[in-house]
Amino acid sequence: MAHAHVSGEQPSLLRRWFPHPLLSLALTLIWLLLINSFSAGGLLVGLTLGIAIPRMTSGFWPDRPNIQHYGKAFAYVLLVIRDIVVANLQVAFIILFRPLGSLHTRWVCVPLELTNPEAITVLAGTITMTPGTVSCDLSADGKALLVHCLDAPDAEATIRDMKERYESRLKEIFP
Numbered sequence: 001m002a003h004a005h006v007s008g009e010q011p012s013l014l015r016r017w018f019p020h021p022l023l024s025l026a027l028t029l030i031w032l033l034l035i036n037s038f039s040a041g042g043l044l045v046g047l048t049l050g051i052a053i054p055r056m057t058s059g060f061w062p063d064r065p066n067i068q069h070y071g072k073a074f075a076y077v078l079l080v081i082r083d084i085v086v087a088n089l090q091v092a093f094i095i096l097f098r099p100l101g102s103l104h105t106r107w108v109c110v111p112l113e114l115t116n117p118e119a120i121t122v123l124a125g126t127i128t129m130t131p132g133t134v135s136c137d138l139s140a141d142g143k144a145l146l147v148h149c150l151d152a153p154d155a156e157a158t159i160r161d162m163k164e165r166y167e168s169r170l171k172e173i174f175p
Helices: 013-017 021-035 040-060 070-097 117-129 155-173
Strands: 106-111 133-138 144-149
Touching: 013 040, 021 040, 070 117, 070 155, 106 155, 117 133, 117 144, 117 155
Parallel strands: none
Antiparallel strands: 106 144, 133 144
16 A cells, blocks of 8 residues: 655655554564564564554555654653553552552543644553553543543642653653
8 A cells, every 4th residue: 555645756665665664663573572582483474564564554644643852752662661560560559458448539631732643642542551540531622631540649749740741741752
């Protein structure tokens, strides 16, 4: 499937084979992690998936997400991985040792300064991947995200933490 271009130019051979090179790399690495071993056959299947999936879906991606700072994006991924590990430990502690009545389960509405759809999607995904929180809805105007929190004694502090920890970084990554 050919990659759509607004300008009418023909895509280069490299762009045709790798319409989304970071996605190709990510899919290949994810495949290798899923098979939990390294072999030439596993790498070949991973590369095949990494090339085929972006090519088959490129028609649905008219434009690549515009990422301003790849270094900051990498740092963001590391931060999210760290937060997922820490939140897993916190949720395990809550489940094992905290009485149900002591939890402050609540819904919070996070006002968004982000306007980029990809950035909002990454923020919602980050919140959902972090144990103890789930992004549930985006307002119709795209200016607020509804989040369910397993334990948030201070709703304002929880919102402030999400905005400072994640949204502020995403504003630097996505224009």
